[in-house]
Amino acid sequence: MHQQLLAQSPLLILPIVALFLFATVFVAVALRAFLTAQPVLDAMASLPLADEGEARHDA
Amino acid sequence: MTTESATLPAEKGSATETVVYNDSISRWFVGASVIWGIVGMLVGVIVALQMAFWQANISPFLTFGRLRPLHTNAVIFAFVGNMVFAGIYYSTQRLVKARLPSDMLVKAHFWLWQAIIVSAAITLPLGITQGKEYAELEWPIDLAIAVTWVIFAINFFWTLAVRREKHLYVALWFYISAILTVAVLHIVNSMAIPFSPFKSYSIYGGAKDALVQWWYGHNAVAFFLTTPVLGIMYYYMPKAANRPVYSYRLSVIHFWALIFLYIWAGPHHLLNTALPDWAQSLGMVFSVMLWAPSWGGMINGLLTLRGAWSTLRTDPVIKFFAAGVTFYGMSTFEGPLLSIKGVNALAHYSDWIIAHVHAGALGWNGFMAAGMFYWMVPRLFGTQLWSKKMADAHFWLGTFGILLYVGAMWTSGITQGLMWRATDAQGALVYPNWVETINAIRPMYWMRLIGGAAYLVGMIMMAYNLGKTALAGKPVDGRIEVPVAAPKEAEASWASLVFGKPVIFSVVTFGLATAFAVSSMIAGVAFACLTLAVGIFGVLAVRATGGGEGAWHRLLEGRALLFTVLTLLAVLIGGVAELVPTLLIKPVESADARPYRALELEGRDLYIREGCYNCHSQMVRPFRWEQQRFGEPSNMVDSQFDHPFQWGSKRTGPDLAHLGSKYPNVWHYQHMSDPRAVSPGSNMPPYAGMTRSTLDFAHTEDKLRAMRAVGVPYNEKDIAGAVDDARAQGKAIVADLKTAGVDVPADAEIVALIAYLQRLGAAAPAGATPPTTVSMAK
Numbered sequence: 001m002h003q004q005l006l007a008q009s010p011l012l013i014l015p016i017v018a019l020f021l022f023a024t025v026f027v028a029v030a031l032r033a034f035l036t037a038q039p040v041l042d043a044m045a046s047l048p049l050a051d052e053g054e055a056r057h058d059a
Numbered sequence: 060m061t062t063e064s065a066t067l068p069a070e071k072g073s074a075t076e077t078v079v080y081n082d083s084i085s086r087w088f089v090g091a092s093v094i095w096g097i098v099g100m101l102v103g104v105i106v107a108l109q110m111a112f113w114q115a116n117i118s119p120f121l122t123f124g125r126l127r128p129l130h131t132n133a134v135i136f137a138f139v140g141n142m143v144f145a146g147i148y149y150s151t152q153r154l155v156k157a158r159l160p161s162d163m164l165v166k167a168h169f170w171l172w173q174a175i176i177v178s179a180a181i182t183l184p185l186g187i188t189q190g191k192e193y194a195e196l197e198w199p200i201d202l203a204i205a206v207t208w209v210i211f212a213i214n215f216f217w218t219l220a221v222r223r224e225k226h227l228y229v230a231l232w233f234y235i236s237a238i239l240t241v242a243v244l245h246i247v248n249s250m251a252i253p254f255s256p257f258k259s260y261s262i263y264g265g266a267k268d269a270l271v272q273w274w275y276g277h278n279a280v281a282f283f284l285t286t287p288v289l290g291i292m293y294y295y296m297p298k299a300a301n302r303p304v305y306s307y308r309l310s311v312i313h314f315w316a317l318i319f320l321y322i323w324a325g326p327h328h329l330l331n332t333a334l335p336d337w338a339q340s341l342g343m344v345f346s347v348m349l350w351a352p353s354w355g356g357m358i359n360g361l362l363t364l365r366g367a368w369s370t371l372r373t374d375p376v377i378k379f380f381a382a383g384v385t386f387y388g389m390s391t392f393e394g395p396l397l398s399i400k401g402v403n404a405l406a407h408y409s410d411w412i413i414a415h416v417h418a419g420a421l422g423w424n425g426f427m428a429a430g431m432f433y434w435m436v437p438r439l440f441g442t443q444l445w446s447k448k449m450a451d452a453h454f455w456l457g458t459f460g461i462l463l464y465v466g467a468m469w470t471s472g473i474t475q476g477l478m479w480r481a482t483d484a485q486g487a488l489v490y491p492n493w494v495e496t497i498n499a500i501r502p503m504y505w506m507r508l509i510g511g512a513a514y515l516v517g518m519i520m521m522a523y524n525l526g527k528t529a530l531a532g533k534p535v536d537g538r539i540e541v542p543v544a545a546p547k548e549a550e551a552s553w554a555s556l557v558f559g560k561p562v563i564f565s566v567v568t569f570g571l572a573t574a575f576a577v578s579s580m581i582a583g584v585a586f587a588c589l590t591l592a593v594g595i596f597g598v599l600a601v602r603a604t605g606g607g608e609g610a611w612h613r614l615l616e617g618r619a620l621l622f623t624v625l626t627l628l629a630v631l632i633g634g635v636a637e638l639v640p641t642l643l644i645k646p647v648e649s650a651d652a653r654p655y656r657a658l659e660l661e662g663r664d665l666y667i668r669e670g671c672y673n674c675h676s677q678m679v680r681p682f683r684w685e686q687q688r689f690g691e692p693s694n695m696v697d698s699q700f701d702h703p704f705q706w707g708s709k710r711t712g713p714d715l716a717h718l719g720s721k722y723p724n725v726w727h728y729q730h731m732s733d734p735r736a737v738s739p740g741s742n743m744p745p746y747a748g749m750t751r752s753t754l755d756f757a758h759t760e761d762k763l764r765a766m767r768a769v770g771v772p773y774n775e776k777d778i779a780g781a782v783d784d785a786r787a788q789g790k791a792i793v794a795d796l797k798t799a800g801v802d803v804p805a806d807a808e809i810v811a812l813i814a815y816l817q818r819l820g821a822a823a824p825a826g827a828t829p830p831t832t833v834s835m836a837k
Contacts, residue, residue, distance in 0.1 A: 011640040015341055018636035022319045025629070026312075033311040045303035047228040048294050051153040051539055 078223075080152045080537040084165040086439050086529075088145035089432055091173060092138055093522045096428070098180075099133030100515045106130050107511050109744070110711065111504035113734075116744035120184040123744055124670025128195040129183040134420060135193060135283065137176045142428040143287040144168070144211070147234050149435060150294040151215060154231055155222030156541050164214050171207040175200055187257045190667035191272050191703050193279050194248050198259045201249040208245065212238050219619045223541050227619060229310040232626070233290030236318045239627045240282040243634065248275035254765040255758050258664075262769045263642075265698035266334050269706050270641045274325035274634065281321040284419070285387075288427050289317075289356055292384065295431050296363045299376045305362035309355055316352035318626065320345050322633035327398035330407065331680040332706060333695045338641055339400070345633075346398030353391030360384040375450035379430030382458060386422025390415065405480070408676055408710040410500065411472025414465045421461045421514055429453065429521055436525045442532030449524045457517040463510030471503035475710075480684040488687050493713045494740040501742075644695075654700050654771045655818060657759050657781035658788040662815025664762070665808055666705070669746065676707035677716045677819065690717035690820065697820065700771050712743060719821035724792055725799035727813045749808040756782045756806075788814055 109115040109123040116122045148165065152158055159165050178200050182188070188195040196204070215238055219227070227235075248271055251259035263271045297304050304310055326334060326342025361384055370377045393415050397406050406412060429450075437444050444450060478496045481489035490496055655663060666672075679685050681692040693716050698704050722730075729736050732750055734743040759781045767773040777784075789805035792813055796803055803809060 011643060012337060014636040014640060015337070018632045021632060026316055026319065029315040030312050033308045036308065041307040042303070044226055044228065045297075045307040047154060047224065047226065048150075048230070048297045049301070049303060050224075051156070051537070 074543055075540040076543050078156060078158055078539050078541055080149075080539075081159045081162060081165060082149065082439055082536040083534065084159065084169060085145045085149040085435065086534060087169050088141045088148065089436060089439070089525070091169070092141035092145060092428065093432070093518075093525060095133055095137030095141060095176060096425075097515070097518050097522060099130060099138050100511070100518055102126055102130040102133060104508065104511050104515055107504070107508040110742060111501060111508055113742045113744060119746075119748045120186075122669065122746075124673050125184050125186055127673045128188060128192075128670060129180065131193055132179050132183065132195065133176070135279070136179070139284055139288075139420075139424050139428070140172065142424075142431065143237075143283075143291070144172070145435070146291040146295070146431055147215065147287060150230060150291070151218055151234065153537065153539075154228045154294065155219060155224050156539060157218055157221045157223055159214055160217045160221055161214065164210055164217075168207060168210045168214060171203065171210065175203050175207060178203070182257070186668035186670075188667060188670065189249075189251065189259065189261065189703060190670075190672060190705065191248070191261065191268075191275075192672075192708060193276050194245075194272070197257050198249070198251055198253045199256065201245070201251075204245060205242075205249075208238075208242055212242065216619070216623070222619075227622065228294070229304070229307065229314060230290040230293040232314050232622070233286045233293065235623050236314075236626050236630065237282045237287040237290070239623065240278060240286075240318075240322070240630045243627075243630065244275045244278050244282065247634075247638075248272060252765045252768045254761040258758070260762075260765050260769055261703040263704075264700060264702040264769065264771070265704050266332075266695045267642050267644070268702065268704040269329055269332070269698075270326065270334060270338060271638060272704065273328035274322075274638060277325035277328060278322060280416075280419070281324075284424055285321075286317070288424060289313075291427060291431060292356075292360050292380070295434060296360055296380050296384075299374070299380060299430070299434050300364050300367040300370075302363065302366060305359050305365060309359045313352050313356045313359060315629070317349070317356065319629050319633065320349045320352060322630050323637055324349055324398070326637070327394075327403070328708065329706070330398070330400050330403040331682070332678050333693050333697070335641060335644070338637065341637060343398050343400055347395045350392060350395040353394075354388060357384055357388035357391065360387075373447075375444075375447055375454055376430050376434045378451070378454050379426045379433065382454070383423055383426030383430060386418055386426060386461070390419035390423055393418065404680070404682060405476040406472060407680075408708070409472035409475040409479075410468040410503070411476065412709065414468030414472060417468065418461065418465050421457070421464065425461075425514070425518075426457065429457070432521065432525055436528050437532070438537075439535065440529045440532030441535035442528060445524050445527035445531055449520055453517040453520045453524070456520070457514050460510045460512070460514030460517060463513065464507050465510075467503040467506035467510060471500040471507075474500055474503075479688070479710075480682070482684060482687075486683075488684065491688070494738055497711070497742055498740050652696055652699065654766070654773055654777075656788055656814070657763060657777075657785035658811050658814040659818045660762055660766070660815075661754055661756075661759060661785060662811035662813070662818075663705075665749070665812045666815055667703075671715075672705050672707045674707075674709060674711035674743070676710050676714045678706040679714055679716045685714070689714045700766075702766060702769050702771070712741075715816070715819055717820035719817045719819040723799070724795045724813050724817065725801055727816055728796055728801050728803070728809060731809055731812065746809075749812060750803055752808045753804060753806045754808055754811055756785060759785055785811075 105115065105121075106123055106126050109126070148159060175196075179196055182197060182200065183195060187197050189197060215234065219231070250262045252262060253259040261268050293304055293310060323345035324342055326338045327346045328342075330339050330343065332339075361381065364371070364377065364381060367377065371381055396402055397412070397415060433444060433450050475496055478490045478499060483489050677693070677698065679689045679691065679693045686692065693706075697716065698706065726737060728750070730738065731746045733745050733747065734741040760778050763773045763778045763781050767778070786805060789810045792810050793803060793805045
């Protein structure tokens with residue numbers, strides 16, 4: 001089927017390659033995220049709460 | 060406004076210094092957002108009224124076609140734009156523990172952006188437009204937008220460069236992607252050849268312009284209305300709930316998946332059109348895939364409120380955030396659904412799309428803005444919110460408004476879609492008269508008006524509440540103690556990042572996967588096995604050597620520049636792979652195809668000036684019911700000389716792709732002067748003024764020259780004789796009108812518009828005569 005598609009234009013290899021690139025990077029990122037230790041992630045997730053030293057005002 | 064320096068001297072002997080944030084800029088942007096939001100939504104209410112009650116088109120400068128772009132631009136770029144700038148500047152300083160480095164540059168950003176908005180508010184009602192949705196502003200304003208965006212980028216990245224926090228929190232990733240991608244989108248889509256101080260032609264034409272425009276249009280939604288607001292969600296929701304984001308792990312996946320996928324989805328705006336099938340399929344597939352990261356983000360946002368649900372009853376901030384994220388989930392479920400070709404066949408060009416975008420704009424953007432403002436303004440002014448009760452009332456009124464609006468447009472859209480395609484047992488159209496479909500949905504237009512007005516009242520209540528809050532306090536700039544000389548973490552080397560295990564294994568896996576895709580059946584299986592093996596080995600190898608402090612992604616996040624470059628690459632890859640093959644296509648040559656004659660081109664510019672594309676498409680889809688109603692399906696050749704393309708995205712009126720030769724000239728004259736004279740029940744604005752206004756041919760030659768510069772095959776003779784040809788064609792039309800008893804000057808605007816309308820779909824050779832006149836009661 002891909003030969004039929006490519007018969008329209010050799011440039012159509014571009015989206016196919018890009019699709020596989022996406023899939024690869026996505027899998028790599030997902031694995032990376034799942035393999036990162038929880039304490040590391042907890043420290044990152046708490047960054048927005050790290051400026052609690054500011055004067056606080058109740059909404 | 061405070062002008063305190065970036066840091067205050069530390070007490071002698073202490074190991075800390077005080078950083079004072081520049082919060083003035085956030086106060087300004089919040090104020091601008093609220094004011095422009097009210098203006099933009101007021102214009103929205105006016106255009107909603109015009110749809111239900113055509114008499115509300117009270118002036119040629121205030122017709123629906125001119126005001127609708129003003130509404131969309133005001134809400135997107137003025138309301139959400141200013142809100143995003145306020146949120147980004149406030150949160151970025153705190154996330155990196157550094158003040159914005161240049162007070163002058165942030166002021167320049169603010170005032171230039173407001174000047175751009177004012178320019179839009181002046182030029183759009185004057186009919187100065189490029190005729191491309193959400194990119195209507197003409198080239199001088201486009202240049203100003205580019206300059207302002209660069210200033211914004213400098214402010215942002217300069218702050219990152221002087222940061223005291225090594226790690227870039229996930230909200231900042233979303234901001235980075237927005238800043239980079241919007242720059243790319245704006246530059247690529249706005250490429251045009253100017254021929255006068257206020258007019259230009261897009262360098263892209265027909266299907267190519269359609270693809271570029273909707274690549275831009277879709278990603279303006281993605282990277283202007285979504286990713287920065289997701290960044291805001293990731294910062295402000297944890298702050299409001301006083302607990303960290305539910306899953307940082309999920310936020311990492313959310314980010315990379317979203318930016319990789321979003322950039323591909325643009326062609327879902329062009330399903331079943333003359334765009335090449337492969338591009339349509341890409342748009343559809345990637346749109347459906349988008350559902351996963353979008354809902355991942357929504358779930359992450361909502362679950363951040365875990366343990367804080369009790370505050371939902373009492374805290375208006377949490378209410379707005381929870382509802383906003385819920386609307387995000389609803390819109391991002393509906394978007395992929397609408398991107399399925401079969402569903403799109405029913406929904407496209409109908410009010411269903413209007414329902415979809417307003418669920419996103421009012422529910423997601425509007426409510427996230429309200430939540431952020433109610434949280435931020437008391438802190439910016441060192442006081443408490445003036446009235447929680449009023450904020451609560453705003454929430455319920457806004458929710459009522461959205462549901463009424465969206466419910467009305469869903470009903471209207473599905474009604475339209477079904478009526479357009481309805482055929483009887485003999486295969487004939489059940490509703491051949493277009494006006495029947497308009498009359499059927501008129502009650503929904505009134506309902507929409509009430510919903511939109513309720514939402515606007517809620518916005519005014521918010522403005523009053525925030526104003527009273529500001530007056531009750533005084534401007535306060537946040538400050539924080541930081542170590543004088545923070546111990547500098549060892550920076551990961553480029554080599555360790557670029558040649559890190561995850562990259563190596565990704566490259567190898569990618570190469571094998573590509574080989575699998577392009578190889579034969581047997582070799583493909585072998586490559587698939589190899590890919591799997593390398594993938595598994597890679598996971599085990601990376602896991603065995605570190606998922607802890609030295610993790611690759613964490614090192615990457617510490618290198619802001621490299622992170623930015625990779626984000627840009629992720630976005631560009633999709634854009635390049637999708638755009639390049641289409642941009643290099645040459646439409647099949649047609650012997651009949653000829654460029655517009657000079658008067659037709661002038662008429663086309665009037666069509667664009669009046670914003671006719673806001674209500675009329677020029678794209679017949681390959682469905683039986685469309686062919687019965689409008690004629691043969693459109694193809695790439697039909698619009699190859701259209702710079703910009705005018706396929707449109709909405710059919711309040713019928714498709715015009717094959718309008719030429721369908722009616723005599725006098726029908727068009729009557730219809731434009733008084734639409735209801737020939738089409739009783741129509742809600743189209745009258746354009747009687749065009750029978751009196753005259754055309755200025757001073758720029759006609761320049762127009763042909765500019766068109767030639769973008770590839771339209773005009774020769775020197777065409778250009779030199781353009782004005783004479785325009786006058787000759789005008790005289791022929793005037794003579795024809797005279798036989799029907801209509802007297803009009805040959806240089807009247809209506810004559811040029813008729814020339815253009817008669818040309819639509821008529822690929823007849825030069826010199827073809829207009830259709831035979833039939834008598835009409837005046």
